Amino acid sequence: MRFATLAFLFDEAYKNIKRNGLMSIAAITTVTITMAILGGVDYSLYRVYQVASTLPSKFEIQVFLKTNATRKQTLALQNTIQGMPGVKTVSLFTKEAAWAEMQQEDKERRTFLTADVPGNPLPDRLDIKMKRPQDIHPMCLTLRNSARFPWIDTVKEDNETLNRMMATTRLIANLGIVIGLFLLVASAFVIQNTIRLTVYARRREIRIMQLVGATSRFIRFPLILEGFFYGCLGSLLASGIVLFAAEQFSNYVRAFQTPISEQLPQEINPFVFVLGMMVVGMLIGSFGVFLSIRRFLKRV
Amino acid sequence: MIEPHWIRIFRIVKQLADRRLLNLRMIDLKDLSVVYSENRSALSHVTLHVEKGEFVFLVGPTGAGKSTMLKVLYREECDIQGMVKVMGFDIPSMHPRDVPKLRRSMGVVFQDFGLLPNKTVFENVAFALRVIGAGRREIRSKTPEALDMVGMTHRCDAFPNQLSWGEQQRVAIARALVNRPSLFIADEPTGNLDPDTSMGIASILEDINSTGTTVIVATHDKHIVDALRKRVVAFNHGCIVRDDPNGRYDIEEKPQVS
Ligand SMILES: Nc1ncnc2c1ncn2[C@@H]1O[C@H](COP(=O)(O)OP(=O)(O)OP(=O)(O)O)[C@@H](O)[C@H]1O
Ligand SMILES: [Mg+2]
DSSP states (O other): OOHHHHHHHHHHHHHHHHHTHHHHHHHHHHHHHHHHHHHHHHHHHHHHHHHHHHGGGGOEEEEEEOTTOOHHHHHHHHHHHHTSTTEEEEEEEOHHHHHHHHHHHHHHHTOOOSTTOOSOOOOOEEEEEESSGGGHHHHHHHHTOTTTOTTEEEEEEOHHHHHHHHHHHHHHHHHHHHHHHHHHHHHHHHHHHHHHHHHHTTHHHHHHHHHTTOOHHHHHHHHHHHHHHHHHHHHHHHHHHHHHHHHHHHHHHHTTOOHHHHHOOOOOOHHHHHHHHHHHHHHHHHHHHHHHHHHHHHOO | OOOOHHHHHHHHHHHHIIIIISOOOSEEEEEEEEEEETTEEEEEEEEEEEOTTOEEEEEOSTTSSHHHHHHHHTTSOOOEEEEEEETTEESTTOOGGGHHHHHHTEEEEOSSOOOOTTSOHHHHHHHHHHHTTOOHHHHHHHHHHHHHHTTOGGGTTOOGGGSOHHHHHHHHHHHHHTTOOSEEEEESTTTTOOHHHHHHHHHHHHHHHHTTOEEEEEOOOHHHHHHHOOEEEEEETTEEEEEETTOOSSSOOSOOOO
C-alpha cells in the first residue's frame, strides 16, 4: 500500500471518530463501563485469591515426641526438620511449658485434674509451619515414618481447617476464572453491539465505496482503526477508575490495623494491569468491528 | 473454497488476452435472464451487443428492467442466468474478490446511491482515485480535470447537502469519469431535472462519448433521447422490444412535425 493511501486511511478513521461525535462518545462510554466492571471484578477476585492463598501457611503440623525423649533429642529433631525442604518455621513447645499451662488452666477452671498426677506426664511438642499449604500433608506422611524418626510419637495435621482453607482458595480461584471469562464474553458482546451500531449508521457509505470499486480491505481498515481506538481509550479510562477505587479501598482497610491488613500481599503492578486491560480492550474493539462489517461486506 | 493460484493466473491471462488481443466487444450479452421470484423476472432472455465507442440509451416504462440490466453490468446483480461479458470480464463466474477490479475499469452514476455526504465535492471525486491507490500528484491533477469537464470547479469545497440535485448529479458524473474508464454507465442522470439542466448533462455525456468512451444511459427523458439521436434500446417487461441505431424515445417511426 502506498504511503499516501495509508495516510488517507488513518485520516479517514480520525475524521470518522470526530464527525460521529455522539456515536464515538457512546462507544467509548460503553467500553469504559464494561471494561471497568470486568477489570474491577477480576482485580478484586485476584486480590482475594492472593490473600486467601497466604492464609493457610499459618496452620501447623503438631509433632508430639515420646515422653522418654530427652531434650537433646528433641532439639536434634527440631534441627533436622528445620533443614527439610518446604519448612518455614519449627518451634519447640516444651513439656514444662505445656505442664505449666495445663496446671494454670486447671486452677482457673477449678477442675483439679492435675493435682494427683506425680511429675510431668506430657511430652515435648514441635509446631511446624510450612511455606505452602499443599506441602503439609506430604510432610506429615514423611514424619510418620517411625524408622526414620524413632522419637516421634504422633503427628497431628490440622486437617479440617486446612481442607476448608484449601477448598476455599481453590473455589475462589476457579470462580474467578469462570466469572472473569463470563464477564469477558459479556463485555465483548456489549461492545460489539455498540460498534455494530456505528457501522450500521455507515452502511450507505460502505455501499457507495463498494460501488466505486473499493476493496474490502480498504473499507475495513479505517473502521478497524476506529474500533481499536475505542477499545484503547475505553480501557485506559476503565483501568484508571479501577486503580483509583482499589487504592481507596486499600487505604480504608489499612486504617483498621487488622492482622490481615498487615499481611496484605504486594499490590498488583499497575503497569501490568493497564497494559492487560488495553490489550483486551483493543482486541475486543477491533475484532468487534471486524465481525460487524463482515455482514455488510459480504454483499459485493 | 480457495482456488489454486495457477487457475487464477490462467484466468487473468485469459481475460487480458480476451480484452487486448482478441479486441472483443465492450458488452456481450446472450440469453440473459434475471429472476427475482418464480413467476416474475426482471429480465428474460435478453441478447445485446455493444461495440467499443458506442452511445446507447436504454429506455422503457418504470419496472421494465433498465436498472437491473445496468446492475448486471457492474455486477451488483449476480443472481443471473446466461452469458454476460463486460470488457472481457465473465460476470457470472466472477470471484467476488475480482469485482473491485471490474468496477474500477468502468465509471457508474447510480440511480439510488449518490455522493458521500460528509466529504466535499473535491474529496468525493478524489475518492474514486484513492480507492485505486492513486498518489497525491495524480489526485491533484486528475480531480480538477474531471470537475472542469462537468463545470463544477467553482464548488469544489462544498458539501453535497449544499448543492442542488443537478449539481450533485454533475459531481457524480465527475466521480465516474475521473478514472478515465473505457465504459461509462449512468442510471437516470437527468431524473428530476429541468429541461435546460438535462440538456447540459446530455452534452456532457456526448463529450464523454466523443473521447472514445462507451456510454450507456438508462433514462425516461424523452427530451435528451430525441435531441441526441443515438442508438436506442427499448425495454418492456424485461424484454428488448426495439433496438434502433438512430432512434427516438417513442416507437413511432414517422418523424413528428415540429
Ligand atoms: N431486489 C428486487 N427484488 C425483487 N424484485 C425486484 C428487485 N429489484 C427490482 N425488482 C423488480 O424488477 C423489475 C425491474 O426493475 P428495474 O429497477 O430494473 O426497473 P427500471 O426499468 O429501472 O424502472 P425505473 O425506470 O423506475 O427505474 C421491477 O418489476 C422491480 O419490481
Ligand atoms: Mg431504474
